[in-house]
Every structure is written in C-alpha cells, then in structure tokens.
Amino acid sequence: MSRRAIVLFAVLVAAGIGALTWSVGAADRVVAYSPGVPPSHVAAVVPPGHEVCQTPLPLPAPTDAVSLQVGTNHRPGIPLRVIVRDLHGRPLAEGGIGAGYQDGGIQTARFRTVPAGSTVSLCIRDVGRAPVYPYGSDSASDSGTVQDGRRGTVDLAITFFRPRPRSALSLVPAAFRHASVFRFDWVGAWTYWVLAALLVLGVPVLCAFAIRDAERGADEVDRRDAGTNATV
Amino acid sequence: MPRPLALLLTAVALFGVAWALVIPVQQAPDEGAHIAYAQTVAVRHDLPGSGPNSASTEERFSIATALGGELQGNPTRKPVWSSSAFKRWHSVSGRLSESDGGGPFRQAENPPLYYAFESLPYWAVGGHFFDRVYAMRLWSSLMLLVTTAGAWLLAGEVFGRNRVLQLGAAAVAGLQPMVTFISSGVNPDSMLFALWSISLWLGVRILRRGLTLRDGVALGLVVGFAVTEKATSWALVPAALFVVALAARRLRARGVPGVGVAVAVAATMLAFALPAGAWVATAAALHRPVANQEVDRNGRKAPSPTSLQTLREFGSYVWQFYLPRLSSQTPFFGQGPGGIQLRDTWVNSGWAAFGWLEVRFPPWVYRVLEAFSVLSIAGGIAALGRAARYRRVDWAAVGFCVVAALGLLLLLHWAEYTIVKLDNQAFLQGRYILPLIPLGGLAVSGGISLLRRRWQSLAVATLMAGLVILQLGSLAITVDRYFV
Numbered sequence: 001m002s003r004r005a006i007v008l009f010a011v012l013v014a015a016g017i018g019a020l021t022w023s024v025g026a027a028d029r030v031v032a033y034s035p036g037v038p039p040s041h042v043a044a045v046v047p048p049g050h051e052v053c054q055t056p057l058p059l060p061a062p063t064d065a066v067s068l069q070v071g072t073n074h075r076p077g078i079p080l081r082v083i084v085r086d087l088h089g090r091p092l093a094e095g096g097i098g099a100g101y102q103d104g105g106i107q108t109a110r111f112r113t114v115p116a117g118s119t120v121s122l123c124i125r126d127v128g129r130a131p132v133y134p135y136g137s138d139s140a141s142d143s144g145t146v147q148d149g150r151r152g153t154v155d156l157a158i159t160f161f162r163p164r165p166r167s168a169l170s171l172v173p174a175a176f177r178h179a180s181v182f183r184f185d186w187v188g189a190w191t192y193w194v195l196a197a198l199l200v201l202g203v204p205v206l207c208a209f210a211i212r213d214a215e216r217g218a219d220e221v222d223r224r225d226a227g228t229n230a231t232v
Numbered sequence: 233m234p235r236p237l238a239l240l241l242t243a244v245a246l247f248g249v250a251w252a253l254v255i256p257v258q259q260a261p262d263e264g265a266h267i268a269y270a271q272t273v274a275v276r277h278d279l280p281g282s283g284p285n286s287a288s289t290e291e292r293f294s295i296a297t298a299l300g301g302e303l304q305g306n307p308t309r310k311p312v313w314s315s316s317a318f319k320r321w322h323s324v325s326g327r328l329s330e331s332d333g334g335g336p337f338r339q340a341e342n343p344p345l346y347y348a349f350e351s352l353p354y355w356a357v358g359g360h361f362f363d364r365v366y367a368m369r370l371w372s373s374l375m376l377l378v379t380t381a382g383a384w385l386l387a388g389e390v391f392g393r394n395r396v397l398q399l400g401a402a403a404v405a406g407l408q409p410m411v412t413f414i415s416s417g418v419n420p421d422s423m424l425f426a427l428w429s430i431s432l433w434l435g436v437r438i439l440r441r442g443l444t445l446r447d448g449v450a451l452g453l454v455v456g457f458a459v460t461e462k463a464t465s466w467a468l469v470p471a472a473l474f475v476v477a478l479a480a481r482r483l484r485a486r487g488v489p490g491v492g493v494a495v496a497v498a499a500t501m502l503a504f505a506l507p508a509g510a511w512v513a514t515a516a517a518l519h520r521p522v523a524n525q526e527v528d529r530n531g532r533k534a535p536s537p538t539s540l541q542t543l544r545e546f547g548s549y550v551w552q553f554y555l556p557r558l559s560s561q562t563p564f565f566g567q568g569p570g571g572i573q574l575r576d577t578w579v580n581s582g583w584a585a586f587g588w589l590e591v592r593f594p595p596w597v598y599r600v601l602e603a604f605s606v607l608s609i610a611g612g613i614a615a616l617g618r619a620a621r622y623r624r625v626d627w628a629a630v631g632f633c634v635v636a637a638l639g640l641l642l643l644l645h646w647a648e649y650t651i652v653k654l655d656n657q658a659f660l661q662g663r664y665i666l667p668l669i670p671l672g673g674l675a676v677s678g679g680i681s682l683l684r685r686r687w688q689s690l691a692v693a694t695l696m697a698g699l700v701i702l703q704l705g706s707l708a709i710t711v712d713r714y715f716v
Contacts, residue, residue, distance in 0.1 A: 009693035016701030020708060029716060036301075036309020058312040139309075142300040159308075168716055175715035178313035179254060182298040182321075182362050187253065195250045199704060203243045207696050210239035210399055215689045217236065217395035 005215060006208045013204045021169065028165035032063035032116075035143050039069040039157035043136030044147055046126045052134060052147040054156040055121035056087060060178075063160040064113040066122060069106050070097075071133035077101030078128030082109035085121045092120060099128065104135070113163050121146075122158055236399050237384050241377050244406035247703050248373035251416035254707060256311065256714050257365055258295050259303065259587045260417025261663065265339040266347070267291055267365060267418050272334040274351035279344055279518065283334020290328035294361040297321045303714075304588040310714060325360045341524040343511055345461040346420035368418045375426040376415040380406030382429025383670035387677055389436045390629070400680055400692040401673030405429065407699035408672070409584050409706040414663050420462045421663060427458040428667035431468055432636060435475045439629045442486075443479035443496045451475065452503025460511040463523035464667070467639035469504075474635050476500050478628050526650045535653050537646070546649050553577075553645065566658045573660070579605050582662025584706055589661065591713045593705065604698075608672065611679015618682060637668055 035057065044052040072078050080097040095111035114120065126132050136145075136156040145152040176192035183191075258264045268287040272280045275288075285292070298321075299311045350368045357367035383405035384398050391397040405411065415422035434451040441447070455472045458465035476497055483493045515522045526534050535542045549564045557563060557570030567573060583601045585592055592598075619625045648659040680691045 005689040005693040008690055009697050012694060012697035013700055016697060017704065020701065020705055024708060024712075027712075033312075034308050034310070036303075036306045038306070038308075058314060060312050060314075139301065139306070142296075168712060171716045172711075175711050177315075178311075178715040179711065181313045181315050181318045182257065182294075183253065184363055184366050185359075187366075191253065195246075195253065198246050199250055199707070203246055203700055206239045206243040206246075207403075207700060210236040210243070211396075211689060211693050211696065213234075213239065214236035214395035214399040214692070217234065217393070218685075218689070 005211050009208055009211055010204070013207075017200060024172075025167050025169040027168040029168055029171060030161050030165045032061040032160040032162045033057065033059050034159040035139070035155060037136050037139045037155040037157045039135035040137035041135065042071055042133040043154040043156050044134050044145055044152065045131050046124060046134065046147070047131045048126050048129050050148065051081075051083075051123045051125035052145055052152075052156070053085070053121045053123040054143060054145055054158060056119050056143055057122055057160075058119045059114060059116060059160060060174075061162055062113050062116045064093075064163045065095075065108055065110045065161040067106050067108045067159045067161070068124065069104065069135040069157055070101070070124075071135060072103045072130070073133065074103055075130055077103070077105075077107075078126060078130055078132050080107075080109070080132065081125040081127050082111065083123040083125060084111060084114050085123060087119055087121065089121075092118065096127075108161075122156070122160075124156070234384075234395065234398075236395050237381065237402065240384075240399060240402055240406060241380060243700075244376055244380050244412070245373070247407065247412050248376045248416050249370065250707060251412050252366065252369035252373050254710055255369075255413070255417060255587075256303075257298055257362065259714065260414065260419055261588070261661070262339055263418050264291070264295060265337050266350075266420065267368070268333050268337065269339060269342065270347045270350040270354060270368060270418060271330060271364075273344060273347045274354040275331045276334045278334055279520065280334050280340035281336050281520065283332065285333050286335040286337040286340075288328075288330045288333035290325070290330040290361050291333065293328055294321065294325065298362075305590070307590040307713070310716075313715065322360065328361075330361075338524075341521055342420060342462060343460045343515075343522075345457060345507075345511075346423045349423065350418060365418065369416055372418060372422045373412075373416040375422040376406060376412060378426035379411065379415065379429045379669070382426065382433050383673045386429070386433040386436055386670050387674060389433065389440050390674055391677060391681060394681075396688050396692050397677040397681055400695055401670070401677040403692070403696050403699055404673035404676050405669045407696070407703055408666075408669055409703050410582060410586075410663055411666055411669055412703065413586050413706070414666065421666070424458070424462045424464060424667055425669060427454055427461060427465065428468065428636075429670045430454050431458060431472070432633065432670050435471060435632045435636070436629045438475050438479050439632055440626055443476070443483055443493075443500070445496055445499055448476070448479075448496050448500035449503040452500040452505075453507065456504040456507035459508045464640065464643060464664075466523060467643040468636060470639050471632055471636035472504070475632050478631075482628075526647075526654055529654055532654050535650055546646070549649050549652075550645050565652045565656060575602060577660050577662055578665055580662065582665055584702070585662060586706065586710050587713060591710050593709060597705075608676045608679055611682060612675025615678030615681050633671055633674075637671060640665065640667060 046052050066082060077100045079099040082095045083091050084093040085091050093111035093114050095109035097107045097109050101107055124134055134156050136154050138153055139155050143155060145154060145156060176189040179192055180188045264287060268291055269280050271288055271291060272278055297317060303309055353367040353371040354364050357363055380402050384402035387398040387401035411425060415425060431454050434447060434454060438447050438451060451472060455468050458468055480493050480497050512522050528534055548561050552564050552567035552570040553573045555571050579602050580598045581589060616625060644660060644664050651657055651659040680688050683691055
C-alpha cells in the first residue's frame with residue numbers, strides 16, 4: 001500500500017512541478033522597469049517648448065520603449081518628444097509621440113535600445129502649440145520630477161518596456177541575483193539555487209518517506225489494536 | 233520523535249527558511265513595526281512608546297534604501313535590487329543610530345513576549361541591520377515547527393496513534409502557505425500560532441485523559457504566555473477555564489478527593505497567573521494597557537458592549553460578514569451585499585495573500601481552495617457525526633475547540649466592528665484565524681478518516697502533494713512579484 005501512496009504522491013508532485021514550470025515558462029515579461037507610480041492625477045503642466053523630466057531612473061533591463069499617460073485638456077493629442085538622457089543631461093535615445101491621440105490615453109514612444117544598468121532621466125518635451133498634462137501621483141518614490149530647473153514632489157507614471165519579451169523562467173537567474181541583495185552578507189544567488197533544489201527535490205523525498213513511515217506506523221497500530229481488540 | 237513527524241518537520245523547516253530569505257524586508261505584514269519593537273527591546277531595553285521616533289534611523293534608512301520607496305499598495309513597483317546600492321549602504325550603515333527609535337506606533341501596545349524572544353537572535357547575531365532582521369526571521373520560523381508538532385499531537389489525542397491521520401493534520405498546519413509566510417517574518421503571529429497549537433493539544437489532552445498536575449500546569453503556562461505574547465490570546469482564556477472546570481468536575485465524579493482536585497486546579501490557575509500576572513503588573517507599573525485598546529478618536533466614541541443598540545448593530549455586522557444581508561438590515565461598511573467576507577477574507581486571504589495582500593494567485597486557484605475548504609469542513613463534521621453514531625465523541629473536547637474558535641472569532645469581529653466605527657476602515661485579514669489551523673488539520677484528517685483504511689494514505693499523499701505544490705507556487709508568485 002505504501003508504494004501506491006508514494007507513487008501517487010510522486011506523480012502528483014511531478015505533475016504539479018511540471019505545470020508550475022510550464023506556466024512560468026509561458027509567462028512573458030515585457031516590462032523593463034517601472035517606478036510604480038499610479039496615474040492618479042495630472043502630475044505636471046508642460047507648456048509648448050518646455051519639458052518635464054523624471055529622474056533618476058535605474059534601468060535593470062534593456063529598454064527601447066516607454067509608455068505614459070498624457071492629458072490634453074479636451075484637445076486632440078499634442079506631439080511630444082520623449083528623450084532618455086544620462087544623469088549629465090546627454091541624450092542617450094529619443095523618440096516621439098505623434099499628434100492626434102486621445103486626451104488622457106496611454107501613449108508609447110519607441111527609441112533606440114538603452115542598455116541595462118544605465119541610470120537615466122526620462123524627459124517629455126512638448127513640441128506642439130498647447131500645454132500637455134502628463135499623469136502621475138505623489139508616490140513615495142526614490143525619484144522625482146524636474147521642470148525648468150525646479151524639483152517637484154509628484155512623479156510621472158511611466159513604464160519602460162523590453163525590446164523583446166522574456167519568459168519569466170529565463171529571468172529566474174536574475175531574480176535570484178536580485179533576491180540576494182540586502183540580505184546576510186553570505187547570501188548570494190547560489191543560496192536560492194540551493195534552496196530551490198532542496199524544495200523541488202528534497203522536500204518531496206522527505207514527504208514521501210514521511211508518508212511511507214506513517215503508513216507503516218499505522219499498520220503496526222492496526223496489528224496491535226487487532227491483538228487487543230482496542231478501539232480509538 | 234516519530235519518524236514521519238521528524239521528516240515532516242524537516243520539510244516544513246526548509247520552506248520556513250525559504251520564505252524567510254525570499255521575502256524582502258518589510259514585505260511581511262506590519263514587519264517594519266515589529267522590527268522596531270524588537271529593536272527597542274534589544275537596544276533600548278525598553279518597551280516602545282516613549283522614544284523619539286517610531287523606528288530608528290538605522291531601520292528607516294536601511295528599509296528605504298533596500299526598497300527605494302514604498303511598495304505597499306503598489307503592485308507595479310519593484311525595487312531595483314542594486315548590489316552597488318547595497319555596498320553604498322554598507323559603507324554608511326555602521327554610522328546609523330539603532331537606538332533612536334522606541335516611539336509610539338499602533339503595534340507598540342502589543343505585549344512583549346515575542347519581541348523579547350526576537351531580541352535573542354538580535355543580540356546573538358549582531359552584524360548589520362539586514363543580518364539582524366534575517367536572523368530574527370529564521371529564529372521566528374522555528375515557531376512553525378512548534379505549530380506543526382502541536383497539530384500532530386492534537387491529532388494524536390483525537391485519532392489515537394494513527395500516524396497517517398496525524399501526518400495529514402500536521403501537514404495542513406505546517407505546509408499551509410499563509411502559516412509559513414507569516415511564521416517566517418518578524419511577526420508575533422508566528423508564536424501566536426505555536427502557542428495556540430500547543431494550547432489546543434493540551435486542552436483536548438486534559439479532557440481526554442483527565443487533569444493531572446503536570447498537564448494542568450503546562451496548559452496554564454502556555455495560555456499565560458500566550459496572553460503575554462499577543463492580546464488576541466485572551467480569547468483562549470474562556471476555553472482554558474472550560475477545560476479546567478469540566479476536568480475538575482470529572483475528577484470529582486471519579487471519586488478523586490476534593491483536596492487533590494483543588495490542588496490540580498489551583499496549580500493550573502497559578503501557572504496561568506505567573507506569566508499573565510507578571511505582564512498585567514508590569515503594564516500597570518508602566519501605565520500601559522494590558523491589551524491593545526481602541527480609544528475615542530475622529531470625533532467618534534468607541535462602541536460599548538453594554539449598549540443594546542451597539543450589540544444589535546454588531547450582530548447585524550457579523551450576520552453580513554457571513555450571510556447575505558436581509559432586507560431589514562442596514563448595509564454595514566465593507567460588507568457589500570453580505571456574505572462576501574467569509575470567502576474573500578477568511579478563505580482567500582487566509583490561504584494565500586502574500587506581501588501586503590497584493591501577491592495573489594489567479595482567481596481559479598482560490599475557487600479550488602474554497603472547494604477544498606468546504607470539503608474539509610464538511611468532512612470534519614461528517615467524521616464527527618459518524619463518531620457520534622458510535623458514541624465515540626468526547627463532546628467536552630469538541631466543546632473546548634468550539635469555545636476557543638468562537639472566542640477568537642468574537643474577539644476579531646469586535647475589533648473590526650470597533651475600528652470600522654472609529655476609522656471607517658476594514659481590519660480583518662485571513663491570517664487572523666490561522667491560530668485555529670490545527671483545527672483545520674483535524675477537520676481534514678477527520679474527513680480522510682471516513683475513507684477505508686487503504687484509501688487513507690492515498691488521500692494524505694494527495695493532500696501533501698497539493699500542499700507542496702501550493703507552497704512552491706506561492707514562492708514562485710512571490711519571487712515574480714519582487715524580483716523578476
């Protein structure tokens with residue numbers, strides 16, 4: 001009997017781990033970085049010819065596009081330049097959003113790929129003839145807006161995208177590297193690989209032995225009970 | 233120790249370590265406040281309330297640097313996890329004050345036992361802030377083993393030495409993902425689960441085997457320590473009194489002399505009074521509340537249980553928590569059409585809502601967990617019914633478990649009702665009923681006990697496979713939330 005229980009357990013765990021692995025492998029991750037600012041309200045008023053920048057923004061992954069939500073006060077969409085700069089103000093990449101988009105809609109600007117590891121500013125320049133109103137909120141972020149040399153407390157709601165979607169499974173090594181930061185000094189990505197191996201292989205083995213031994217114990221109690229005609 | 237329990241405890245410990253190391257700092261419920269409390273005890277040798285800041289400069293700066301801003305309520309935000317930022321933090325961390333916390337915050341009213349327990353690894357490990365936080369987490373996760381062992385022992389009292397059913401009950405307590413998640417953070421609920429697990433076992437043991445001096449003292453001590461650990465545990469006191477009163481009556485009925493009964497009862501009471509009384513006296517001397525108190529605020533008065541109108545409204549709220557609202561009832565804050573919180577709060581967030589409740593599975597997983605929960609409770613009741621038919625139920629033990637469960641629910645609902653009346657804010661989360669997880673384990677194993685003997689181990693194998701996969705899935709969505 002214990003063999004049947006262990007086989008059933010092993011089959012179910014293997015199927016479960018297979019299904020989990022498949023779902024993680026099938027899940028595409030398109031976001032390179034987002035400061036996580038919800039677009040709750042208008043975060044800045046950008047007059048024609050002016051720009052507002054969100055800075056600093058660390059990019060943990062390469063990016064070639066950014067989305068933002070822009071209000072136009074009931075006017076047809078006003079053209080914008082979206083510029084990615086380094087922290088010295090030098091442009092790294094540049095893209096545009098054409099005129100005519102919907103007021104308050106989410107717009108995406110594409111640009112040349114900016115590599116991972118850069119810390120950048122994202123600037124939105126109004127190249128039309130009426131003000132634009134990028135959305136954002138006063139989020140407790142480690143980044144802020146700068147407009148005409150003045151720092152603001154409100155943050156822009158922006159999301160950077162990867163050049164190509166990556167499966168969540170392919171990002172596991174990076175995830176384990178990230179998980180090892182701000183931990184014990186001795187913790188590294190290796191710690192999570194070891195833990196993952198112990199959880200995926202070691203725990204099922206421990207549980208299988210526990211089931212086997214429990215069943216043996218129950219059999220012994222059954223035999224003893226049968227001998228003494230005891231009831232539980 | 234029985235081998236199946238030892239093997240299960242090893243598996244549970246591995247999950248505990250994994251959760252402790254995976255969750256970023258402050259991403260377990262209220263962890264920042266609990267760290268601040270433990271640091272106050274360890275460094276200032278004081279209880280929080282009178283210090284200059286709610287948390288020390290070291291804690292505030294370290295957490296802000298690690299997370300790069302607030303993650304709570306913002307599921308799209310992920311920290312950058314830059315190793316260069318960690319090195320920069322490391323270079324200044326030695327100059328950050330760890331003793332300028334100790335100020336007031338909501339959890340500062342908690343009793344001190346858990347935080348004293350956590351101050352041990354804080355002292356022993358030393359090192360930088362994250363060394364101490366993760367050491368406290370790993371230390372806290374040891375409580376998970378006590379919770380699991382308590383469920384095993386409780387099942388042993390109920391089902392006898394049926395290792396398969398004991399394993400099933402203990403696996404539910406030890407591998408339920410919210411229990412592991414909470415127990416592996418810096419959170420007094422980890423010790424709360426453990427103390428309730430042992431209390432439930434001791435209560436049932438005394439009722440099944442009779443009150444002895446040893447068991448009575450053990451129960452008194454555990455319940456006494458429980459009320460010095462978290463005020464929620466006052467809900468255990470009526471259940472413990474129920475046990476002592478009934479056990480004493482049974483001793484008298486068996487002809488034990490009155491003096492012997494009185495000694496056993498007095499020893500139990502004294503064992504309770506030692507830790508509980510010490511805390512009550514300390515709190516009085518320090519002008520602190522013994523239990524967390526909700527005071528009048530926002531221009532509103534805290535509801536009083538002596539008002540008939542309040543009790544009527546409280547009853548209506550509890551009804552709407554569990555059942556659809558009747559046409560005669562006034563809608564109560566946060567209850568919608570009624571009956572939704574039973575599922576959303578107790579079942580869904582009681583099973584799997586990690587981080588600040590935002591790390592969740594897709595909805596279909598919760599439908600499965602709901603079905604499993606209903607099946608488990610139905611199975612437990614059916615097992616009880618069958619045992620009653622064969623006159624094998626100790627109704628006193630059942631009564632004890634019911635009094636403990638109802639006591640907890642009553643206390644939690646009164647707390648939420650009070651907070652809603654004062655702040656218009658929901659309070660309850662699924663994790664609050666997890667002190668009853670050993671009873672959940674009993675219900676599951678009770679249902680399994682209805683099967684023929686040869687099917688029982690197959691059912692426990694299926695149960696454990698499901699729990700292991702649920703644990704792995706829970707860790708996967710947590711890693712995805714914070715690090716991918």
